[in-house]
Structure formats: C-alpha cells, structure tokens
Amino acid sequence: MKKKKLLIYAHYYTPDVASTGQILKELAEGMLDTFDITVICVVPSYSGKIEAKYKTKKFYYEEINGVKVVRIRVPEFSKQNKVSRIKNIMSYFFGSMLATFKVGHQDYVFSISQPPILGGLLGVWGKWTKQAKFIYNIQDFNPEQVMAVGYSKNKLLLKLMMALDKFSCRQSSLVITVGRDLVTTLKERFKPGKAPKVAMINNWIDEKAIHPVAAEDSHVLVFKRKYHLEDKFIVMYSGNIGLYYDLENLIKVVQKFPAETKVSDGREVEFVFVGAGTMLSTLKEYVEKHHMQNVKFVPYQPKSELIYSLNAADIHWCVNAKGIKGVSCPSKFYGIAAAGKPVLGVLESGSEVQRLIAEHHGGYLAAPGDYAKVESNLKRVFAHTSELAKMGRNNREHLVSNLTKQLSIRRYSELITSLKGNG
Known part of the structure; x- marks a missing residue:
C-alpha cells in the first residue's frame, strides 16, 4: 500500500x-x-x-x-x-x-x-x-x-x-x-x-539513548575533568539560557551559596550552566561582577555526549518564569528523568511538568518568584543528599512506563x- x-x-x-x-x-x-x-x-x-x-x-x-x-x-x-x-x-x-x-x-x-x-x-x-x-x-x-x-x-x-x-x-x-x-x-x-x-x-527524549550512567563511568569523569568538576556536588541547568526561565533572578539565589558551601557528604557545591541563549552574557556578567567562584558556564554538548553531561549532575534545575503555565512546557524535564536524576523545579502549580514531578515525587518544587522557597529547597538538598537517588529513580521509572x-x-x-x- x-x-x-x-x-x-x-x-x-x-x-x-x-x-x-x-x-x-x-x-x-x-x-x-x-x-x-x-x-x-x-x-x-x-x-x-x-x-x-x-x-x-x-x-x-x-x-x-x-x-x-x-x-x-x-x-x-x-x-x-x-x-x-x-x-x-x-x-x-x-x-x-x-x-x-x-x-x-x-x-x-x-x-x-x-x-x-x-x-x-x-x-x-x-x-x-x-x-x-x-x-x-x-x-x-x-x-x-x-x-x-x-x-x-x-x-x-x-x-x-x-x-x-x-x-x-x-x-x-x-x-x-x-x-x-x-x-x-x-x-x-x-x-x-x-x-x-x-x-x-x-x-x-529517547530513553534508550539517555539513561542512568554510574558516576564513575569514564565518559562522565572525562566531562568532569574537562570542566574541573571532580569531586563536586553539581547543580546543573542544561538547555536554552533564554528569556523564559527567570535565570537572571535565580542567579541571585545561587549567589547566597558561596564557594565554600558543602553538602552533607562533604563535597563542595558547584552550579553549572550548560547551553547558550540570549541571557548567557547577562548571567556571565553577574557572576563576574559578584566574584562567584562556584559557577561555571559550559557550551552545548553534542547529542552523543548529552548522556554524560546530564549524568554528571547530582540534581537538575527545571524552571520557567511566572506566567508560563499553560503557555510552554519545559521539555528538558524528559532528559533529566531519562538520566534518572532528581529535579529542582521552579514551576507554576498545575503546569504539566510540575504535576509530573509532584505526582511521582521526583524532586523539590517552588513557584516562580518564590525565591525564599527556592533557597530553602537548595538548603534541604544540600543537607539531605540521601533523598536524591530515590527521586531520580521515580522520574526514570515513570518515564519508562508512561512517557x-x-x-x-x-x-x-x-x-x-x-x-x-x-x-
């Protein structure tokens, strides 16, 4: 036919x-x-x-x-x-x-x-x-x-x-x-x-191409060494660094956690932004102006390397600006879930990805503009790293079963x- x-x-x-x-x-x-x-x-x-x-x-x-x-x-x-x-x-x-x-x-x-x-x-x-x-x-x-x-x-x-x-x-x-x-x-x-x-x-996202990889995997270690992230606790934003994510205000929350900040297992915290977009220069200028030593900017990774950069993180940002509910859906969530990683969500209640994270206990959630909640979520993450693996598994399991x-x-x-x- x-x-x-x-x-x-x-x-x-x-x-x-x-x-x-x-x-x-x-x-x-x-x-x-x-x-x-x-x-x-x-x-x-x-x-x-x-x-x-x-x-x-x-x-x-x-x-x-x-x-x-x-x-x-x-x-x-x-x-x-x-x-x-x-x-x-x-x-x-x-x-x-x-x-x-x-x-x-x-x-x-x-x-x-x-x-x-x-x-x-x-x-x-x-x-x-x-x-x-x-x-x-x-x-x-x-x-x-x-x-x-x-x-x-x-x-x-x-x-x-x-x-x-x-x-x-x-x-x-x-x-x-x-x-x-x-x-x-x-x-x-x-x-x-x-x-x-x-x-x-x-x-x-292709859940067969992007999947959980052990922290000691040689390719993950190569990514970490290349950007001097060995032995760090990595909070990653991966994707378009554009207008619709309120990153210019979230970077001010990041500033509250200086270079000496450590998590419960003793690792120092590093905030890593992977990608490019209209707000990249604004973020770089802010970081340089305020001498933020634990923030790194990494270029877009080739698709073949995405599995390793996503797996290098301990937790990922998934964020939208206020007013984006019902307007846009951050597809980066699917890559995070496929890699079996937990989420730091800054998303409006009732938005698609916020619901997916809440319904399946896949991470910590705050509303856009609620910077105090974003800060407290970061503090909780750093104090209770043992909770993260289960949240990451929840995301992966739901994705493989339904998405x-x-x-x-x-x-x-x-x-x-x-x-x-x-x-």
Missing part, C-alpha cells in the same frame, strides 16, 4: 541542537513506517553561524535516515540582536513558502508553533497550496509567552498576533499540544464549544491517520 505524504515545517532540524529540532527528527524518523516524509527547514544555524557550504544556493536537498529534507539558506544572526534575528526568521518564513512549491503533492501538513505565529501560518499556507489536512503542533503559545515575560507591550501587535494564531488554530484539522495545561489554554482562547479539535501528547518516545510517536501516527478527507 502506497504511503501517504506528510510535509513537516521545522524551523530547526538535525544537526541543529534546538530541542524542537531534535524532537521533530525523532518524530519524522519514527513515522516513516506510516508516511513518506519531507521536512522544510533552515540550513544548520541554531548558533547563528552558518557553514560556507550552505551559503551559495537558496535551497539544499538532502536525505537523512530516510527523511527528505529541503533546507533554506538564511542570513547569519546574533541572539543578542533583535533585528538580525527578525531578518533570519523572515528569510525562513518566505523561503519556506517558496519551498512548498518544490515538494509535490502532500496529504498532510504538519507545522509547529515556532517561529511564533509564523509557524502556524506556514501550516495554513501548506494546507491551502497542497489541499492537505493541517496538523498544528503547539509547543508554545504566543502571544501569551511574549506577554508573560514582557518581551513586548505593544497592544496592537499582541492583538494581531493573537488573531493570527487563533486563525491558524481554526484552519487546522487538529491541534496537538504537549501538556494538560496547554489544552486548557487552547480551549480558553475560544468561546465554549468553538475551540478546534485538540489532543495532548507529551514530548519525550516513552515509542508511545508518543505512535500516538502522533494514529491521530494523523485518523483525519479523513482533504483540506
């Missing part, structure tokens, strides 16, 4: 390290038994830099593990420069519209909510030009996310963004979100009974193939 064709708009795709790009790679490859899949994305450029081999043509055609990939050349950008980022994003948007004409007939079009608003509109464009069913995967709600962190206060712009994204939702055959709280947000956007069809599927890559991808395939008819 001939496979149905599925077109995916994915701003970033492997080898870019963006979390959504990695998820979409695994989703696409995992659905190849059901669909003939094409991905439209940018040339590798998540860091802002672009290799010379991707600077000569408008479009590049590749095949990665059975998935056809059309890459769009975009200009380089700086994550600290709004204008350059906008130019980059708009190049992707208009380039994707053109690339849509190059991929032939499609039965289904799948688009994610990135870039904000434009991701949804690309899905609508694909639906119209291909006469296809449109599945809108909302990883983050905008303009709600923009409003939550005060990135823009232009009421006219925010109103336009909301109207456009609601239009994309209404044009979809199905909206898929990644948290129970996000389902609620979608329904609240519309009058009772007027919301589009919606389903929830958790994000994931696996295979379960989530199968659900995507089932929902998409259940959509009948055209348009």
Whole structure:
C-alpha cells in the first residue's frame, strides 16, 4: 500500500541542537513506517553561524535516515540582536513558502508553533497550496509567552498576533499540544464549544539513548575533568539560557551559596550552566561582577555526549518564569528523568511538568518568584543528599512506563491517520 505524504515545517532540524529540532527528527524518523516524509527547514544555524557550504544556493536537498529534507539558506544572526534575528526568521518564513512549491503533492501538513505565529501560518499556507489536512503542533503559545515575560507591550501587535494564531488554530484539522495545561489554554482562547479539535501528547527524549550512567563511568569523569568538576556536588541547568526561565533572578539565589558551601557528604557545591541563549552574557556578567567562584558556564554538548553531561549532575534545575503555565512546557524535564536524576523545579502549580514531578515525587518544587522557597529547597538538598537517588529513580521509572518516545510517536501516527478527507 502506497504511503501517504506528510510535509513537516521545522524551523530547526538535525544537526541543529534546538530541542524542537531534535524532537521533530525523532518524530519524522519514527513515522516513516506510516508516511513518506519531507521536512522544510533552515540550513544548520541554531548558533547563528552558518557553514560556507550552505551559503551559495537558496535551497539544499538532502536525505537523512530516510527523511527528505529541503533546507533554506538564511542570513547569519546574533541572539543578542533583535533585528538580525527578525531578518533570519523572515528569510525562513518566505523561503519556506517558496519551498512548498518544490515538494509535490502532500496529504498532510504538519507545522509547529515556532517561529511564533509564523509557524502556524506556514501550516495554513501548506494546507491551502497542497489541499492537505493541517496538523498544528503547539509547543508554545504566543502571544501569551511574549506577554508573560514582557518581551513586548505593544497592544496592537499582541492583538494581531493573537488573531493570527487563533486563525491558524481554526484552519487546522487538529491541534496537538504537549501538556494538560496547554489544552486548557487552547480551549480558553475560544468561546465554549468553538475551540478546534485538540489532543495532548507529551514530548519525550529517547530513553534508550539517555539513561542512568554510574558516576564513575569514564565518559562522565572525562566531562568532569574537562570542566574541573571532580569531586563536586553539581547543580546543573542544561538547555536554552533564554528569556523564559527567570535565570537572571535565580542567579541571585545561587549567589547566597558561596564557594565554600558543602553538602552533607562533604563535597563542595558547584552550579553549572550548560547551553547558550540570549541571557548567557547577562548571567556571565553577574557572576563576574559578584566574584562567584562556584559557577561555571559550559557550551552545548553534542547529542552523543548529552548522556554524560546530564549524568554528571547530582540534581537538575527545571524552571520557567511566572506566567508560563499553560503557555510552554519545559521539555528538558524528559532528559533529566531519562538520566534518572532528581529535579529542582521552579514551576507554576498545575503546569504539566510540575504535576509530573509532584505526582511521582521526583524532586523539590517552588513557584516562580518564590525565591525564599527556592533557597530553602537548595538548603534541604544540600543537607539531605540521601533523598536524591530515590527521586531520580521515580522520574526514570515513570518515564519508562508512561512517557516513552515509542508511545508518543505512535500516538502522533494514529491521530494523523485518523483525519479523513482533504483540506
């Protein structure tokens, strides 16, 4: 039987390290038994830099593990420069519209909510030009996310963004979100009974590729030696060091625990931030200004090394800024859980990951903005390190039983193939 064709708009795709790009790679490859899949994305450029081999043509055609990939050349950008980022994003948007004409007939079009608003509109464009069913995967709600962190206060712009994204939702055959709280947000956007069809599927990490590794594993030790973390108690933040995590205030809590701070087994505490993003320079400047000797910044790790960096930590931050409940879901939790590590959560009550941690006793929780609670949780962690192993096991066991890559991808395939008819 001939496979149905599925077109995916994915701003970033492997080898870019963006979390959504990695998820979409695994989703696409995992659905190849059901669909003939094409991905439209940018040339590798998540860091802002672009290799010379991707600077000569408008479009590049590749095949990665059975998935056809059309890459769009975009200009380089700086994550600290709004204008350059906008130019980059708009190049992707208009380039994707053109690339849509190059991929032939499609039965289904799948688009994610990135870039904000434009991701949804690309899905609508694909639906119209291909006469296809449109599945809108909302990883983050905008303009709600923009409003939550005060990135823009232009009421006219925010109103336009909301109207456009609601239009994309209404044009979809199905909206898929990644948290129970996000389902609620979608329904609240519309009058009772007027919301589009919606389903929830958790994000994931490959639980076979990321799993618990012993502290004495040679690769873990290599990571620790490289960054001078031997014999330290490591509190790690791993992922995008961006706007939506209140890190500029959490670093002030970290400052209350100076270099001589020790945990109950005698190890000194080290706070390690792994990744990059718009807030990285702000954090570095704060640490340097206040002479914080037990804070380290480590670059993004290659995917092949992620298992070792995650396992090097004794406990991981999983945080969101206030107002992000129902708007975004920190997918970094799945990597932490897969590695069998406990969580220092700074998450709003009722948000998807907060519920997962609370329901399965996977770590310590505080609400965003409750810095006194964050501080007391850190003190408890340092005083009672014997509690951590059980919390880490709880996270791993729940993930393996309920949140696996295979379960989530199968659900995507089932929902998409259940959509009948055209348009």
